[in-house]
């Protein structure tokens with residue numbers, strides 16, 4: 001039967017052609033030439049109708065066997081070619097290697113703390129005010145009842161840019177500008193950098209961040225201040241925190257207090273963090289000294305106010321258990337990476 005000889009020839013031909021296959025493109029050409037719709041095998045089967053049914057069975061069977069053989073051979077060849085693909089074809093890239101993780105950044109612990117502080121006050125109705133870090137002596141000292149000859153000025157006397165300007169030692173300068181520009185009621189916070197002539201050690205820095213708060217209206221009382229402080233402490237450190245006020249002196253407030261919370265580590269029992277006494281000092285506050293209102297031209301018979309000064313680094317150190325303030329500013333990736 002001629003047709004079986006033809007099939008035999010096709011098989012030989014297929015073997016020769018596959019032997020010569022060196023890449024995927026040639027392999028694809030061989031596949032279409034032999035197995036494609038217009039390929040060699042289909043060509044044979046086209047003429048099958050002229051055969052007797054016995055012959056049809058034999059030829060059909062043989063053609064099917066070849067089709068399976070060819071398919072198996074081609075897929076084997078495909079695997080071989082994949083494995084031996086040259087660097088030129090693959091671009092020298094080993095796509096099976098694990099990927100390189102991108103380096104993800106994170107928010108600085110101090111920035112996180114500042115946003116939390118800001119958000120707590122915003123939730124109580126405070127607005128944020130900002131000012132400049134370079135300021136005149138009037139806004140940084142005189143308006144805040146810290147006259148040139150007053151001994152408390154020493155603690156704040158800071159870096160002078162020239163005769164007239166200096167780096168602010170608190171963000172209170174912003175409050176003065178706000179009060180000059182608008183009448184009460186006022187409810188603002190001022191976050192920002194401040195500078196003090198402190199020797200640098202684990203808990204002191206010549207630059208740190210403050211959030212000051214100011215409330216002024218016709219009948220602001222000390223209990224209003226206490227309510228705001230307690231709300232802040234609980235939002236920051238947890239509902240079961242305890243708070244106490246100790247009398248203190250600030251030139252810009254009278255009376256003034258330092259605010260302590262029950263130790264967040266030992267819950268007041270006494271430990272290394274609270275030096276054994278169960279309390280942690282976290283901020284200062286008081287009723288605005290009428291001298292400050294006089295400096296901005298407010299009617300001291302009509303208005304009272306309260307003010308708060310928070311050191312952001314102090315809060316962040318307590319929250320995250322950071323024992324050296326200098327770590328905030330050194331940009332050491334081993335430190336910063338711990339807050340990702």
Ligand code: 2NL
Pocket residue numbers: 172175176210212214250252253283284285286287288289292307308309310311
């Ligand atoms: C602290 C204490 C404080 C203020 C800041 C203030 C501002 C105006 C009027 C009155 Cl305009 N007071 N600020 C009041 C009490 C304490 O800071 O230890 N800060 C780190």
